[in-house]
Amino acid sequence: MKSLRRMLRDRALLTGLVIVTLLVLAAVFASPLSTFPEHVTSFDPSQRLKPPGERFWLGTDRMGADIYSRLLFGARLTILVAVVATTFAVVIGVPIGLVAGYYRNWFSDLLMRVSDVFLAVPQIVLAIAIAQTLGPAIQNVILALSVTYWPFWARLVYAETRSLRNEVFIEAAIAMGASPLRVMVLHVVPSIASSIIVRTTIGMGATILAAASLGFLGLGAPPPAPEWGRMIAESREFLPDAWWYATAPGVAILLVVMGFNLLGDGLRDVLDPRIRRGGQRGG
Amino acid sequence: MADEFLSVHDLSVSFGTEGGVARVLDQVSLSMRAGEIMGLVGESGCGKTTLARAILGVLPDNALIDSGTLTFDGADLLHAGATEHIRGRAITFVPQDPFGSFSPLFTVGDQIAELMRWKSPDRSPGERFYARARRSADMERTLALLRAVQLPEPERLLRKYPHELSGGQRQRVMIAMALLPEPKLVIADEPTTALDVTIQAQILKLLRRLATERGASVLFTTHDLGTAWEICDRVTVMYAGQEAETAEVVDFFGRPRHPYTRMLLDSLPTQGAALRGIPGEVPSPYAPPPGCRFHPRCPRATAICQDSHNAAVEPVAGHSVRCHHPHEWAAT
Amino acid sequence: MRLLALAARRCLWMPPTLLGLTLIVFSISHIIPSDPARVLAGENAPIEQVEALRRKFGLDLPLPQQFFRYVTDVVSGNMGISLYTQRPVADDLLERLPATFELAIYAMILAVLLGLPLGVVSALRRNSLLDHAVRVVTISGLAMAAFWLAILLQLLFSMKLNLTPVQGRIDGWGPDPITGFYTLDAVLRGDWEMLGSSLRYLALPVMPLAIPAMATIVRFTRAGVLNVMSSNFVFYQNAMGLPRRVVIWKYILRSALIGTLTQIGLVFGNLLAGAVVVEAVFSWPGLGTYAYNSILQSDYNAIMGFTLFTGTVFICVNLLVDIAQAVLDPRGR
Numbered sequence: 043m044k045s046l047r048r049m050l051r052d053r054a055l056l057t058g059l060v061i062v063t064l065l066v067l068a069a070v071f072a073s074p075l076s077t078f079p080e081h082v083t084s085f086d087p088s089q090r091l092k093p094p095g096e097r098f099w100l101g102t103d104r105m106g107a108d109i110y111s112r113l114l115f116g117a118r119l120t121i122l123v124a125v126v127a128t129t130f131a132v133v134i135g136v137p138i139g140l141v142a143g144y145y146r147n148w149f150s151d152l153l154m155r156v157s158d159v160f161l162a163v164p165q166i167v168l169a170i171a172i173a174q175t176l177g178p179a180i181q182n183v184i185l186a187l188s189v190t191y192w193p194f195w196a197r198l199v200y201a202e203t204r205s206l207r208n209e210v211f212i213e214a215a216i217a218m219g220a221s222p223l224r225v226m227v228l229h230v231v232p233s234i235a236s237s238i239i240v241r242t243t244i245g246m247g248a249t250i251l252a253a254a255s256l257g258f259l260g261l262g263a264p265p266p267a268p269e270w271g272r273m274i275a276e277s278r279e280f281l282p283d284a285w286w287y288a289t290a291p292g293v294a295i296l297l298v299v300m301g302f303n304l305l306g307d308g309l310r311d312v313l314d315p316r317i318r319r320g321g322q323r324g325g
Numbered sequence: 326m327a328d329e330f331l332s333v334h335d336l337s338v339s340f341g342t343e344g345g346v347a348r349v350l351d352q353v354s355l356s357m358r359a360g361e362i363m364g365l366v367g368e369s370g371c372g373k374t375t376l377a378r379a380i381l382g383v384l385p386d387n388a389l390i391d392s393g394t395l396t397f398d399g400a401d402l403l404h405a406g407a408t409e410h411i412r413g414r415a416i417t418f419v420p421q422d423p424f425g426s427f428s429p430l431f432t433v434g435d436q437i438a439e440l441m442r443w444k445s446p447d448r449s450p451g452e453r454f455y456a457r458a459r460r461s462a463d464m465e466r467t468l469a470l471l472r473a474v475q476l477p478e479p480e481r482l483l484r485k486y487p488h489e490l491s492g493g494q495r496q497r498v499m500i501a502m503a504l505l506p507e508p509k510l511v512i513a514d515e516p517t518t519a520l521d522v523t524i525q526a527q528i529l530k531l532l533r534r535l536a537t538e539r540g541a542s543v544l545f546t547t548h549d550l551g552t553a554w555e556i557c558d559r560v561t562v563m564y565a566g567q568e569a570e571t572a573e574v575v576d577f578f579g580r581p582r583h584p585y586t587r588m589l590l591d592s593l594p595t596q597g598a599a600l601r602g603i604p605g606e607v608p609s610p611y612a613p614p615p616g617c618r619f620h621p622r623c624p625r626a627t628a629i630c631q632d633s634h635n636a637a638v639e640p641v642a643g644h645s646v647r648c649h650h651p652h653e654w655a656a657t
Numbered sequence: 658m659r660l661l662a663l664a665a666r667r668c669l670w671m672p673p674t675l676l677g678l679t680l681i682v683f684s685i686s687h688i689i690p691s692d693p694a695r696v697l698a699g700e701n702a703p704i705e706q707v708e709a710l711r712r713k714f715g716l717d718l719p720l721p722q723q724f725f726r727y728v729t730d731v732v733s734g735n736m737g738i739s740l741y742t743q744r745p746v747a748d749d750l751l752e753r754l755p756a757t758f759e760l761a762i763y764a765m766i767l768a769v770l771l772g773l774p775l776g777v778v779s780a781l782r783r784n785s786l787l788d789h790a791v792r793v794v795t796i797s798g799l800a801m802a803a804f805w806l807a808i809l810l811q812l813l814f815s816m817k818l819n820l821t822p823v824q825g826r827i828d829g830w831g832p833d834p835i836t837g838f839y840t841l842d843a844v845l846r847g848d849w850e851m852l853g854s855s856l857r858y859l860a861l862p863v864m865p866l867a868i869p870a871m872a873t874i875v876r877f878t879r880a881g882v883l884n885v886m887s888s889n890f891v892f893y894q895n896a897m898g899l900p901r902r903v904v905i906w907k908y909i910l911r912s913a914l915i916g917t918l919t920q921i922g923l924v925f926g927n928l929l930a931g932a933v934v935v936e937a938v939f940s941w942p943g944l945g946t947y948a949y950n951s952i953l954q955s956d957y958n959a960i961m962g963f964t965l966f967t968g969t970v971f972i973c974v975n976l977l978v979d980i981a982q983a984v985l986d987p988r989g990r
Binding site: 155156158159160162163164165166167168170171172174175176247251254255258259260261271274275277278281282285288289291292295296297299300303304 | 673674677678680681682685686689690696796797799800801802803804805806808809811812816817926927929930933934937938948949952953955957960961963964967968971972975
């Protein structure tokens, strides 16, 4: 209860929460909320490149489709990619970090070396190479992003597990004969869960930005999917006249990424007692 | 009183935190004479560190001084703030943590030189440059004092980084740094808690001897009654943000008058006796009991103890106790 | 001497990391596709050509043998021929490196020059109006897609206001390179007109790279300064009455900067990654535009070469940052 109250007091966290909730609502209720739900797949060439107005709230694109409606359906794609790719990255990264952090042998060194090598290439560059090899499709974007982002979780979990390994309650659990698996799942994971949650929230924002970049480069979901990054790429040949065409999807990306970042920062303040603000040493 | 050069009167300090307002010092009064070694004892959380910080003028940002006065050598420390001539010069500091109190990025010598640049006894107020003559005089003084704190090869030590020194060595350097400005008062905040038990006594005796030789007073906080007994001239005990009793060290241990002091001394392990604790718990600073904060645990408490704790009994032979129902002075 | 040994020890990690990088790129190019030769030849190539490529590049050999061959090729600087430019990929990349570096270095300089003071000041004046303003800029800077910011800037400054050129790197044909950094070349030649021209072309593409980088630097510097400010040695120095300006500008700043320095490697990686999309928007003739065109043309060798090359550059930058950090922080020695 106390932490819930603190959460609601934190303005950054609240803003993040509102934005992310709105994103989810937009994705779930894309059809009823959109003014031209059919414009995801069928178009109206007679209406192409109309500026924002009463009929088309955010204007229309080069095919005469309503940008506002396409943005709403794009939210679905964005959430799908972000959630699935991040989940995969967590599912790969967390166990690797746990095992590498719990044991101290050549195998854990090897695991960490491998993740270091992955971190040694800028993530987007690696994702571009993978997505290009696999071809433009939404499942390939997801694959490329999870393959490149898992080391972030492995590194985090590794470092936290290493420092927990010397804690008395972990040593006690081991001394009482708990199996390594039991210690990891029942003792280590609950202790580092808040760090993982924070990292995952911020990771969602990073994944969305990366996915948008892939989309912009033409490596995302193929048309006519309403992918935000691709919409911006398409708009370029109609500048400077169709300014709304480039602006609207970019604002959508900005807001959503900002939402996840704010949420993550706020959660860190609330969940992580080590860096909680206003900490006090008495005496 | 002419010889009373540090005087704390009715000092109350609160901390504003997320959980509410905590009053960590509640009408504390205390006085120190020039040249004496005074111990400030109490459990952790009793307010002794806050009192030390208040004297140094470095309370945290969320601290609020509710009332009281704090004078040192005739200067009002509370309102004028510790000036350039007082902080680091007339009053110096030995920290609790010799590990973290050095910057890891500069050599020990650089950090001592920085201190001497601003706080050397030879420095005249407002001096902007560190003249060569003063620098070499300060160097001589530093080397002499490092030898006095029994650090071998001081020239080599000055070129080392803090992490290359042991905890004991670092605390010796800290003591040297506290004495270099030739202060009148050294505040030592649990100076040996972070060290091995075996070297604690050495360091404390060193501090006592050097301070006495140089005519500096020491206000020394500790939670360990044994060390207070060993090195202090006088002792003040604090409980939950209030001072309970002040006496010469022999009287404090020999004939304590405050019920808390009694119970505290009785709780010390002695040979052949069973361990005795004090029943009850230390109150939370967020919601302390009214009046004397010890009364819920005190066997002698009556209704008047809830109203105020301000009934300081007239001191007998410098033995002051803040209690409505103290034990008789003669009782031992 | 001790520093030299340390640098040598850090350098020892280079070969295994580079080998690991090569293995990753090899896996992407040789193991993921069901038929690498087909990918290499292009979708519409006749079957004979595919088979010829397969034999030529040894794609019918067992995988370990293929990897060995790949590593020897890469070490000798052979990254294959670009399908699109019909030149060795390595030559293409080296030729375009200065353009990207010039862009990235100016972006970095701008980010550091703005980010450091802003980070320090907003930490010192915590919760002031300035701190809040800086926070808003930082949060937006980190959430913006670089290519979108690039397009908006282009739209506003080049297309609407006509203040800066829309795309390219310099007026007319590029001069014969001395260093390949046009601004530096112009200074070396004393050609001020050329300097002005190249700066005008640089101004816009630098911004979308510099802004997120600056946001990262502000964030870490601010957090670092706040962290050091609550450390015990700062408390000690305050208790001993050292002048506040000395404590802040000498002791706090130096500690905080080491923390920020560790982020420089990360920031540089982001700059390289951001360069792909930002260069594409401004047709800046660097590695990014090369990668972008290669994606459009499905120029396979070129993309793998780009990945390998960028990874190597990034590893080298991180090595330098590591060594610099060890030099500045005596505990690391």
